[in-house]
Amino acid sequence: MNKAELAAEISGRTNTTKKSVEEMLVALTDVITETVAKGERVTLVGFGTFLRRDRQARETNNPQKPGEKIKVPAKKVPAFVPGKEFKDTVDHK
Numbered sequence: 001m002n003k004a005e006l007a008a009e010i011s012g013r014t015n016t017t018k019k020s021v022e023e024m025l026v027a028l029t030d031v032i033t034e035t036v037a038k039g040e041r042v043t044l045v046g047f048g049t050f051l052r053r054d055r056q057a058r059e060t061n062n063p064q065k066p067g068e069k070i071k072v073p074a075k076k077v078p079a080f081v082p083g084k085e086f087k088d089t090v091d092h093k
Helices: 003-014 018-037 084-090
Strands: 042-044 048-055 058-061 069-072 075-082
Touching: 003 018, 018 042, 018 048, 075 084
Parallel strands: none
Antiparallel strands: 042 048, 048 075, 058 069
């Protein structure tokens, strides 16, 4: 399901225009992205938590030249931890 299909589904369930729902989805993703980029968490109870994790710098093998080591710099990555209700629904519990 892509963003347009999601907007259409939500629009049908909430009796709201598709355009209005699309604007809300854009606002939602913008707020989550900006908040996580600042290092803060966004928790939607029952659904999950969006957060930022720090990956340490490391050394690994170069896949293009086996035997050669390359350095991978430290970086910040987004993460999502699903909530209990979400996990249970997916697992049909």
